[in-house]
Amino acid sequence: MNKRDLVSGLFWLAIAIFIFTKALELGVGTLSTPGAGFLLFCSSILFGLLSIVLVIKAILHGGGQKGIAELWHGLTWSNVVITVIALVLYCLVLVKVGFIIATTAIMVVLYAVGRMKAWVVIASALVTVALTYIIFHYALQIEFPRGPFRW
Amino acid sequence: MDVLSSLFYGFSVALQPENLFYCFVGSVLGTLVGVLPGIGPVGAISILLPITFKISATGSIIMLAGLYYGAMYGGSTTSILVNIPGEAASVVTCMDGYQMALKGRAGPALGMAAFGSFIAGTVGIIGLMLFAKPLSAFALDFGPHEYFALIILGLTFVTYLSHGSMLKAVMMACLGLMLSNIGLDPITSSPRMTFGILELFDGVGIAPVAMGLFGIGEVLINLEQTVTQEIIKTEFKNLFPSRLDWIQSKWALVRGTLVGFFLGILPGGGPVLASFMSYGLEKRLSKEPQKFGTGAIEGVAAPESANNSAASSSFIPLLTLGIPPNVSLSVLFGAFLIHGVTPGPLLLKEHPDLFWGVVSSMYLGNVMLLVLNLPLIPMWVQVLKIPAKLLYPLILLFCLVGAYSMNNSVFDVMVMIVFGVLGYLFRKFEYEAAPLVLAFVLGPMLDLNLRQALLVSEGSFLAFFTRPISAVTLGLAALLLITSVMPFIARKVAKYREVVEDQ
Structure with a gap:
């Protein structure tokens, strides 16, 4: 069957x-x-x-x-579960905490799934979010949720 | 305007600095998408859709079209050097391209792929230019019956040509049709399947659906696998194929271009099918078929010319009939609609700047791609070294930002994630997402034309068979269905005979 x-x-x-x-x-x-x-x-x-x-x-x-x-079988399915949970949580908190905090947090999780060193994970997440914000917010003028700190 | 003066007008649009820049960006991104395994042109076009909001309609379509045909160029690099196709239309190039690389002939293989792509892509655009105008004029006479029949034929082709189970492909097409019905009814304006959710009144957007199925879903599948890539270490001094290479490949190039051109126009066809068909044809016609799979240059020339020719010609049904023939162009169809432009027979009349601008930009894009692909191959090889653990989070981030920026809505992001998980499960359970997306895009047209046709003919289905175009088109669809069921029936009959003979 x-x-x-x-x-x-x-x-x-x-x-x-x-x-x-x-x-x-x-x-x-x-x-x-x-x-x-x-x-x-x-x-x-x-x-x-x-x-x-x-x-x-x-x-x-x-x-x-x-x-x-x-x-x-034989696959690292835990990566998929962690990623999906992170994506869903991102949706739930995006408006409440704002784009910068929510995106930094999810990028830390997503880079961490790749089993990199902690400082590389944090540095990569910060650089990625900064570049994304500059490109999309300043260059393409897309408004992101600002969260409680108004940024 | 005759074709030449229209083309001249098109160049005046495409050569504007802004449009030239978008053509270049599209070509570069297309090559990048083609080079990088894990994300194909469909996912990339969907991710870029929201970014095009800030760009003019012409600039957006020029960029997205450049991305689509650019991916066909880039795909060959990974196929030849890593034996991993960057996108589906380059799968077949692996067979002989990688073998050539193993034998130290990566340069001529990459060179032939680039030149073949350029020649075929250019021929495809000439065909597009010549066919578009008469076909548009012809399509002006189409009514709801003809459109309904054409959409049915397109969906039948997509399911018929599916890689796996045809039963599952038809199911996916049905699911796509049902999903496309979410939102306000175009005739009565009553909400359908909205469940009181305000965001669903406009229906589910094509971008979150495509980004989810082809972006998120693809990344999720890759996240659970450990892929090891071995890049052939070769000097790229000699990228130009030798005289003998050209002699051996000339007919493969011609046949690949022709096969690609006609399969590109076919609903449900496109670059993937064209590359497989042309490879198969070359092998069948070859005096030494045993050479194929061991590093025959014809095995690179034929599929690479076919997929580029098909990429150009697949714009014909989209621009003239308003019917996207494959899943990548169905997302591009969404881009037209987002910018308030409806592709179809009236496009040439209402938006000649867009039509001829896009067609002319394809010539420029092909030249750019040839320049990008030959001298910059070492750079694209370096791109291949980007570790997946850095690449996949970036793709996910682009999907998240892209889905959010469509309507500044978290709801779209949620929809994308749901379709991402669905895309992942589809891959696991061997369902193809392509028929779903095509049916999803064609669904509203099918619904409207079917209901209008029935209203006009007062509920009689006979009208579909008394009009010649609709009758022939539906006849073709029926023929396809019958031919797909025939082998199954033949097997059953043979089995029954065996049982009877045994008794």
Whole structure:
């Protein structure tokens, strides 16, 4: 059994059902006067049917035994987890603490993922943020969140 | 205006110092993107999209177009010297380019790649110039039925030509269509799938989606791998291919250019497919096919000329019909819309400065790229030595700043991160993101044209088959679908016969 296709197929099937219900809520209309949900209705049906085919294929044929855990076997997946958490936290604090503090913090984390020496990490982060601010704020006149210190 | 006077007008636009500068920046960035593995032209165009807000529409498109075709030039350097393609259209160049480098012939391989790219790129632009005007005039007669059929054909091609499972590719196209429906309905103005979130009323932007899938997703995949790059140590004294090299490559260059040109126009085609097809064709036509893969110069000349020719000709459907034929140009399509310009048959009439300025800038860009790629190869090799642990945080930072600056909104950054994680999972679970992005861009057009066509024909689908252009286009799409299912049916029939014979 191909567990990868099975899990992803079931996930997509759930999405298809959800969108199908939303399309009905929006109003499918008629063929001569199609409503706002017409394309969503058609594409969700096709998407759902294809998801079912994928699930059936995964159970019947599968293309060999394909587990999910093997996808991350022998890889430093912790780098990905740390990076994604850092990116999400960046979004959450950007407006509150301002661009300079939030970006310096995330750059420290991102450079640290590369296993560099502490002083290199901090220096690289500071230089990167300074250059980014000069280019984007002063040269391209992009307004960034200023945070509590107004810079 | 005839073609020559239009071209002259285009040069007067492209040679303005500001536009010349953007053409140069685009070409340099394109080469850089092509050289550096880990980020392709799609990701780079998406990251640069927000920066173009401060630039004129013509300057922006000149720069982004330069980045797109510039990446085709740069991609060969990593393929030949490191055996790692900087971007997908140079994958096939690795086969013979790297073998040539191992044999001490990196110089002629790099030289042939650059000259081949220049010749084919220039021929592609001439084709673009000659075809664009008549095709634009022809497309003026297109109605919603024809546009619907063309979009369906484009989506069918993209899924048909997908590298992996066609089933998954069609699913991705469906997902793209559904995502494109988020926002206000263009006909009734009622909100669709907005869940009360104000930011979703304008829909999901192409830039955060593309940056997430092709920028963040790509970096996340690379972060968990340890890549060791071995650069061939070779002197770049002799970059000019010998007379024998030219004799051996001449027909490969001609065929590569032609194959690339026609596959570039094809919806769903583009540089990647063109490079593979031309390599395959050269190998099939060669008197010594066993030479391929061991360092044959034709194996460098054919794909490199094909991908550049395709990069130029793929602008034809975008500029004349308003239909992006591949994923990179679908992001570029987004750039046009951001600047309030709708690509399509009216572009030539309404924005001749933009149209001819971009076309003329391509000539200039190709010359710049030839100059950049030959003498500066040692510099690009040094660029390859930038450690990934420095490069990836920088790409992520550009994505974050780019997504934020689109609308000064953290929401766009969040959307980009969500699509970044999705892009990473797509790679893991073997789903291709390209059909999703193309369907996402074409979705609103498909929705509007389908509904308008049904309104006009009072709900009859027959109208799609009574109009010649739409009938032929839909027929082609159906033919593609049938041919893709045929091998599966043939296998089933053969298996059934075996069972019957055994019994």
